[in-house]
Amino acid sequence: MGTMIDIQAADGGSFKGYLALPEKGSGPGIVVLQEIFGVNANIRGVCDYYAEEGYVAVAPDLFWRMEPGVDLGYGEADFKKAFGFLERFDQPQAVADIAATIAALRSHPACKGKVGAIGFCLGGTLAYLTAAKTDVDCAVGYYGVGIEQLLDAAKEISCPLQLHLGELDKYTPPEVVEKIRDGLKDVPEAEVYVYPGADHGFSAKGRAQYDKPASSMAHSRAIALFRRVMGPHYDLSALWDMHCYYEFATRDVPATMSTMVAEPYVNHIPTMTGGVGQKHLARFYQHHFVNSNPADTKLIPVSRTIGADRVVDEMLFCFTHDTEIDWMLPGVKPTGKYVEIPLVAIVCFRGDKLYHEHIYWDQASVLVQIGLLDPANLPVAGQETAKKLIDETLPSNTLMKRWAESENQAAE
Incomplete structure (x- = not known):
C-alpha cells in the first residue's frame, strides 16, 4: 500500500520513511516507530493497518545514521545484527529525527488535523520519549524497554499516553511495571495496561511471541485513544x-x-x-x-x-x-x-x-x-x-x- 518518502533531518541530510495513505487519500497522521529490526515488513504492515483505519501513517528509518534501509526478520542472525544496531543507537538523536518526521507529516498535503505516534519495542520507549520531548498530540507505546530509567521525563508529558506491556515480558517484570505506574501517576492522561500471559513482542505477527487476543485488545485501546484525540469519527x-x-x-x-x-x-x-x-x-x-x-x-x-x-x-x-x-x-x-x-x-x-x-x-x-x-x-x-x-x-x-x-x- 505504501511508498517511500524523503524526510529532512533538522541537522542536515535526509532519511527515508514508509508512507501509507488511507483509501480516501487524507486523514490525521500517525508516526509508526520501529523495533530494533528496522522498518521491516511488520512495521510497514502496521502503517498499512492504520491507513485502513483512516490515518496517514509514516514509519521513519531511525537507523539511517548507522545504515539506511535496515529491514530484518526475526531469525537468530537477524536478532544478532539488530542488537548490534541497538548498541550503537543514539536515543536523543532519534527523538530529534522523530520530531522532524512529525513536522514533515504535519506539512504533508494528505495529513489533515493532528498527529499521534505509536511504537513497538525500541519504538515503544521512543513513543514515551516522543510524548515528553515533541509536540505530538498523543502517543502509544508497546513493550518499551528501559522506560523506568527515563521517568524524569514524565513531568514533560502534556499529551495522552498509553503503554502496553506483557505480563511475561522479562524486560518489564512486575516491579518495573509498578515503578512505571508510580512514575506516571501525576501525568493526567497516562494509561498502563498489562496483558496476562503475553510476552515481549506480543503484537508482532512475525514473532513466536505473537499473542492475538492481547494484540487485539491493545489495538482496540490504542484506536480508542487515537479516535478520541484525533478522529476520524465514523457512524x-x-x-x-x-x-x-x-x-x-x-x-x-x-x-x-x-x-x-x-x-x-x-x-x-x-x-x-x-x-x-x-x-x-x-x-x-x-x-x-x-x-x-x-x-x-x-x-x-x-x-x-x-x-x-x-x-x-x-x-x-x-x-x-x-x-x-x-x-x-x-x-x-x-x-x-x-x-x-x-x-x-x-x-x-x-x-x-x-x-x-x-x-x-x-x-x-x-x-x-x-x-x-x-x-x-x-x-x-x-x-x-x-x-x-x-x-x-x-x-x-x-x-x-x-x-x-x-x-x-x-x-x-
Missing part, C-alpha cells in the same frame, strides 16, 4: 445497519461485500460457519447465507453498544425453519418449527468498513425448539431463553433442581 451504528439491510432486506451480496474491508472474515461461533477473505466470504454469503434465510426472518434489537472500533448488538433472532439454514443448522432438513433465540453480534471495523463479525447464540436452544434435542434431564431450554431476555421477571433457576433447597437459607 459505526449506521454502517452496521446498512450492512444488515443488504444482508436481510435486499439480500444483495455485492452490496453486502462493499461494506467490508478487502479481506474480511465472519465467524458464526456455535457452528464455525462463515468465511475468511473476500472470495471465500462472498461465496459463503451468496450460496449459504444471504439467500438461505427463511422468508420471515426477523431481527429484534434489544441493546447496542458502540465503541471506537466495534459495535456489539444484542437481539432476538426469529424465524420459521421452513428452509435449510446452512450457517445455523447445516444439514438439517426444514422442520417447520418457529424459533426465537437471543443472538449477540460483535462487529469490528477498520475505518468505515467492517473487518470481522463474531456471532454468538445458544445452539442447544435452537435444537430444542426444532425438536432435535430433548431438554428432559438436560440443563437446556427452548424459547424460554428468548422470553426471559425480554421479561426479566419470568422465573429464574428453573433448570436448577437444587434451587428449592436454598429456599429458607440465609445468604452469608
Whole structure:
C-alpha cells in the first residue's frame, strides 16, 4: 500500500520513511516507530493497518545514521545484527529525527488535523520519549524497554499516553511495571495496561511471541485513544445497519461485500460457519447465507453498544425453519418449527468498513425448539431463553433442581 518518502533531518541530510495513505487519500497522521529490526515488513504492515483505519501513517528509518534501509526478520542472525544496531543507537538523536518526521507529516498535503505516534519495542520507549520531548498530540507505546530509567521525563508529558506491556515480558517484570505506574501517576492522561500471559513482542505477527487476543485488545485501546484525540469519527451504528439491510432486506451480496474491508472474515461461533477473505466470504454469503434465510426472518434489537472500533448488538433472532439454514443448522432438513433465540453480534471495523463479525447464540436452544434435542434431564431450554431476555421477571433457576433447597437459607 505504501511508498517511500524523503524526510529532512533538522541537522542536515535526509532519511527515508514508509508512507501509507488511507483509501480516501487524507486523514490525521500517525508516526509508526520501529523495533530494533528496522522498518521491516511488520512495521510497514502496521502503517498499512492504520491507513485502513483512516490515518496517514509514516514509519521513519531511525537507523539511517548507522545504515539506511535496515529491514530484518526475526531469525537468530537477524536478532544478532539488530542488537548490534541497538548498541550503537543514539536515543536523543532519534527523538530529534522523530520530531522532524512529525513536522514533515504535519506539512504533508494528505495529513489533515493532528498527529499521534505509536511504537513497538525500541519504538515503544521512543513513543514515551516522543510524548515528553515533541509536540505530538498523543502517543502509544508497546513493550518499551528501559522506560523506568527515563521517568524524569514524565513531568514533560502534556499529551495522552498509553503503554502496553506483557505480563511475561522479562524486560518489564512486575516491579518495573509498578515503578512505571508510580512514575506516571501525576501525568493526567497516562494509561498502563498489562496483558496476562503475553510476552515481549506480543503484537508482532512475525514473532513466536505473537499473542492475538492481547494484540487485539491493545489495538482496540490504542484506536480508542487515537479516535478520541484525533478522529476520524465514523457512524459505526449506521454502517452496521446498512450492512444488515443488504444482508436481510435486499439480500444483495455485492452490496453486502462493499461494506467490508478487502479481506474480511465472519465467524458464526456455535457452528464455525462463515468465511475468511473476500472470495471465500462472498461465496459463503451468496450460496449459504444471504439467500438461505427463511422468508420471515426477523431481527429484534434489544441493546447496542458502540465503541471506537466495534459495535456489539444484542437481539432476538426469529424465524420459521421452513428452509435449510446452512450457517445455523447445516444439514438439517426444514422442520417447520418457529424459533426465537437471543443472538449477540460483535462487529469490528477498520475505518468505515467492517473487518470481522463474531456471532454468538445458544445452539442447544435452537435444537430444542426444532425438536432435535430433548431438554428432559438436560440443563437446556427452548424459547424460554428468548422470553426471559425480554421479561426479566419470568422465573429464574428453573433448570436448577437444587434451587428449592436454598429456599429458607440465609445468604452469608
